[in-house]
Amino acid sequence: MANLLLFITRSFFKLCSFSLLILFLISCSSFPSTEAYDPLDPNGNITIKWDIMSWTSDGYVAVVTIYNFQQYRHIQAPGWKLGWTWAKKEVIWSMMGGETTEQGDCSRFKGNNIPHCCNKHPTVVDLLPGTPYNQQIANCCKGGVLNSWAQDPATAASSFQLSVGQSGTTNKTVRVPVNFTLKAPGPGYTCGPAKIVKPSRFVTRDGRRETQAMMTWNVTCTYSQFLAQEAPSCCVSFSSFYNDTIVPCSKCACGCQNTSQPGSCVESKASHIAPVVNSYTPLVRCTSHMCPVRVHWHIKLNYKEYWRVKITITNFNYNMNYTQWNLVVQHPNFDNLTQSFSFNYKSITPYTAINDTAMLWGIKFYNDMLLEAGPLGNVQSELLFRKDKATFTFEEGWAFPRRIYFNGDNCVMPTPNVYPGLPNASSHQLTSALGLLVTLLAAMALLFGHA
Ligand SMILES: *[C@@H]1O[C@H](CO)[C@@H](O)[C@H](O)[C@H]1NC(C)=O
Ligand SMILES: *[C@@H]1O[C@H](CO)[C@@H](O)[C@H](O)[C@H]1NC(C)=O
Ligand SMILES: *[C@@H]1O[C@H](CO)[C@@H](O)[C@H](O)[C@H]1NC(C)=O
Ligand SMILES: *[C@@H]1O[C@H](CO)[C@@H](O)[C@H](O)[C@H]1NC(C)=O
Ligand SMILES: *[C@@H]1O[C@H](CO)[C@@H](O)[C@H](O)[C@H]1NC(C)=O
Ligand SMILES: *[C@@H]1O[C@H](CO)[C@@H](O)[C@H](O)[C@H]1NC(C)=O
Ligand SMILES: *[C@@H]1O[C@H](CO)[C@@H](O)[C@H](O)[C@H]1NC(C)=O
Ligand SMILES: *[C@@H]1O[C@H](CO)[C@@H](O)[C@H](O)[C@H]1NC(C)=O
Ligand SMILES: CC(=O)N[C@H]1CO[C@H](CO)[C@@H](O)[C@@H]1O
Numbered sequence: 001m002a003n004l005l006l007f008i009t010r011s012f013f014k015l016c017s018f019s020l021l022i023l024f025l026i027s028c029s030s031f032p033s034t035e036a037y038d039p040l041d042p043n044g045n046i047t048i049k050w051d052i053m054s055w056t057s058d059g060y061v062a063v064v065t066i067y068n069f070q071q072y073r074h075i076q077a078p079g080w081k082l083g084w085t086w087a088k089k090e091v092i093w094s095m096m097g098g099e100t101t102e103q104g105d106c107s108r109f110k111g112n113n114i115p116h117c118c119n120k121h122p123t124v125v126d127l128l129p130g131t132p133y134n135q136q137i138a139n140c141c142k143g144g145v146l147n148s149w150a151q152d153p154a155t156a157a158s159s160f161q162l163s164v165g166q167s168g169t170t171n172k173t174v175r176v177p178v179n180f181t182l183k184a185p186g187p188g189y190t191c192g193p194a195k196i197v198k199p200s201r202f203v204t205r206d207g208r209r210e211t212q213a214m215m216t217w218n219v220t221c222t223y224s225q226f227l228a229q230e231a232p233s234c235c236v237s238f239s240s241f242y243n244d245t246i247v248p249c250s251k252c253a254c255g256c257q258n259t260s261q262p263g264s265c266v267e268s269k270a271s272h273i274a275p276v277v278n279s280y281t282p283l284v285r286c287t288s289h290m291c292p293v294r295v296h297w298h299i300k301l302n303y304k305e306y307w308r309v310k311i312t313i314t315n316f317n318y319n320m321n322y323t324q325w326n327l328v329v330q331h332p333n334f335d336n337l338t339q340s341f342s343f344n345y346k347s348i349t350p351y352t353a354i355n356d357t358a359m360l361w362g363i364k365f366y367n368d369m370l371l372e373a374g375p376l377g378n379v380q381s382e383l384l385f386r387k388d389k390a391t392f393t394f395e396e397g398w399a400f401p402r403r404i405y406f407n408g409d410n411c412v413m414p415t416p417n418v419y420p421g422l423p424n425a426s427s428h429q430l431t432s433a434l435g436l437l438v439t440l441l442a443a444m445a446l447l448f449g450h451a
Contacts, residue, residue, distance in 0.1 A: 044070040051213035073408030079144015087175035097140025098160025188228030191221040240299035243420035249289035253412035292317035315377035322370035328405040343381035
């Protein structure tokens with residue numbers, strides 16, 4: 001089912017890009033693709049900037065800064081890994097605020113002066129917090145953790161400094177490195193070529209003098225959920241005050257239980273020993289959906305002027321404490337959100353005319369950490385919306401979200417035909433507009449996929 005949905009969104013985006021119908025272009029804005037282009041964050045990227053600060057006898061000293069310009073996708077522990085390929089026979093003499101994971105073969109160097117790294121394909125990681133001050137530079141040493149831009153631009157950048165040798169010592173002889181890779185720490189990002197840009201300018205602390213880099217190049221990396229993982233990593237369930245039915249996450253939303261492969265999921269914490277701390281492979285609790293994370297949307301109360309929703313995010317992964325988690329929710333009533341209790345809130349409006357998307361994240365030191373699976377492995381919030389009389393309705397699932405992302409990855413929604421219905425709703429009403437639309441899209445996607 002999940003694959004079918006992904007297939008549909010993909011195919012649908014192909015349709016859109018061919019601009020077959022203007023009408024479809026309009027509805028595209030409410031159907032994101034999980035390809036690199038993200039309609040909710042069209043400019044989202046990670047930019048890596050190299051500034052050559054000075055020339056040395058056989059090379060240069062550069063400060064490399066990684067900016068996470070993505071609105072709602074962050075890099076959490078164990079952090080980023082940046083790799084590239086040297087264009088010539090460059091070596092790294094020394095580094096501050098970062099280190100390469102391997103030294104490589106430096107046997108051609110004699111004496112005491114051995115480079116930090118002689119690898120043709122170095123991989124750099126951030127240093128950990130608590131690094132001695134004489135090895136730090138500004139913006140370093142956060143264990144590779146990068147916040148998202150919407151959450152906190154001040155902690156969305158990371159820097160290290162490297163002294164490069166055997167590289168050329170003028171802007172004519174230096175060759176830019178090629179084949180940049182960014183792991184976060186798993187796959188997902190694709191980096192473009194380095195582009196030489198106008199040298200960066202720096203203002204001194206007292207603001208009275210401006211200095212300038214000798215040479216600067218930029219690399220832009222973009223994210224694609226397809227590259228990151230094959231299976232979805234989160235699902236959505238629904239309930240409402242007006243119907244006892246709880247709509248669970250779709251069966252097998254993130255994978256199916258495999259009874260012939262014990263250990264692919266666990267019944268409870270007791271049944272497994274020695275958690276792999278923040279391992280990249282999830283160890284999920286055995287559920288019908290097998291998702292590491294579930295987002296539950298409960299329509300809680302209906303007032304005259306307002307209505308209230310309760311959101312619960314539950315962690316089913318025994319191997320992960322999600323730090324600085326975030327949620328992106330699309331619902332037409334976000335243009336009239338009155339209050340968000342115990343979550344931070346920011347409206348994300350890529351298209352100024354449509355104000356229907358919000359980013360929610362935890363309050364620092366209170367619930368910004370979603371603990372591993374177990375009794376404490378959940379966070380909750382309530383949202384209070386002001387009704388817009390023209391559009392508000394409990395019918396046909398209008399009050400349920402259109403789309404939810406957890407940590408930037410699309411969550412699998414229940415199929416529209418099982419949404420909790422209003423009492424006395426006759427069954428043909430359940431064939432909602434949304435259901436029709438999805439069926440139509442599926443049909444079109446299949447049609448074009450096979451054409
Ligand atoms: C990267 O993101 C920044 C900030 O949103 C934007 O100004 C820039 O144009 C983007 N770069 C690319 C290549 O998309
Ligand atoms: C190299 O430096 C010269 C002189 O400072 C400057 O005119 C030129 O634009 C620079 N070239 C690059 C690629 O930065
Ligand atoms: C960079 O990657 C491309 C494609 O993977 C490859 O063809 C090329 O040889 C690589 N360049 C270097 C210098 O490794
Ligand atoms: C290069 O990246 C820096 C930092 O993100 C940005 O300020 C600058 O505008 C970029 N230059 C170009 C030409 O994109
Ligand atoms: C279950 O696991 C076994 C052993 O790893 C594998 O051969 C089989 O294909 C799996 N079945 C499913 C339905 O994933
Ligand atoms: C998650 O955090 C708790 C409390 O800080 C800690 O006891 C536990 O070991 C952590 N689990 C993982 C998988 O990192
Ligand atoms: C979107 O709606 C929210 C909630 O009413 C409001 O705070 C925000 O200013 C709106 N943004 C725009 C661009 O209209
Ligand atoms: C609750 O919703 C379900 C699914 O839409 C529907 O079949 C059922 O009749 C509803 N129950 C009541 C009491 O209205
Ligand atoms: C009832 C109410 O407050 N409606 C407002 C919802 O938001 C839109 C767009 O911001 C306003 O135009 C409505 O007046």
